[in-house]
Amino acid sequence: MKYAFSFLVVIALIVIAGLGSQIPGMPYLFGVALPYLAMMIFLGGCVYKVVQWAKSPVPFSIQTTCGQGKSLDFIKHDRLEAPHTTAEVVARMFLEIVTFRSLFRNTKSEIHDGPHVTYESSKWLWVFALIFHYSFLVIIVRHMRLFLDPVPFFIDWLEFGDGIFQIGAPNWYITDVGLLLGCMLLFSRRLITRHVRIISLVNDYFPLVLIFAIALTGILMRYFLRTDIDIVNIKQLLVGLVTLSPTIGAEIGAIFYIHLFLVCALLAYFPFSKLVHFAGVFLSPTRNMKNNSRAVRHINPWNPRILPHSYAGYEDEFREFMVDAGIPVEKELSPAKAEEIN
């Protein structure tokens, strides 16, 4: 019942914000103090995480290659799958981050009578991830219309494209449906696929439920629970937050504080959870290293400094003792030294 716990936590968060924001004076806690705190935890936490990762040495050249590495001239080099130069690594990383190529390779394994195992390509995870991540990205950028004053042109364009179907009023957005759908698909994948279900933990389910709740409260606020939702008031507060002079002009409906509190919870949770993969993907050595281990020696940064020690140097160091012990030496002791010993 790991997923049930995630629902409980999200419901508890909703109740805290829903009831808490109704207490006089508390809107400033939920609308001003907590967003600042959450943002600082998010920024500080992410920077801390990245610095911690950057402090860890990479002892081996551990890039995962999925194609022919650079070899002799007549062997075709797969530049994207086994990058040999920085430019090729950048190209590989870019496509990984933008199109999730490693998820594209996802396979489904099944055991059949015999017994024998079969593997077949399974693109569902890739499709779900694309829907989810791109919807989320567009929604975050779209929200900038509430933070930026004046609103720059590219946000207008994005909003126009997202609401291009012009269904209903206010306009219905493609990405709203995309995000809800993405959350549901990724969540049901964890429940339905048996071998994914068995390795799923609370910290896999919780972010999905939380993001689903954020999307749902946002949609409820836009279309259904309109009491005291005056967009001008809300923008005044949000522009106030980012110009460091927040004011709450008039009463804002509880659904807004619930939405905002859930976002704060997500922001504060972000750096310390699996969600930090947004930064981690840039620092994964299996993707960002060059497949040039035959051309360039990878030196483990934590290796102790051991200098080469030739026999001549060894003899220089121990000659006296060697002569003393009667071991033959290539270069005799200097006469002065020899006298000293004798």
Next chain:
Amino acid sequence: MYNKGTIIPGLIIFVLLVTFPLWFNAFSTASDVPKVELPPGGEKQCVAPAAEMRASHMVMLNEWRDEVLRDGKRTAVTVGGKEYRKGLQMACMECHTNKEKFCDSCHLYTSVKPYCWDCHLTPGQAKKETH
């Protein structure tokens, strides 16, 4: 720390991106928070209470459009003894005569682009807009 040359610029880009609203607003001139202009004629009554109009006028306008243009139901709405014909210019803008002050001020501030004006002509601007 290893790979300082890429980690530190990366972190700087990340922080700048996240704090984008902060410095965007710092370097641009803020507009005043718009105040809705009350009808110049001094009318006090509307088809619905002010709070409801503020929250869901767009839903009502959409419903009116569908009823009038798609279903042909042009019957006027009677609220508090006063008759309102269904229409942006026939009802709303009878009292709220100034589009710039009443409609545009809030819509511009919050970047809302209603497509009313794709078909409707702004009263008094009929000559200028020809599309």
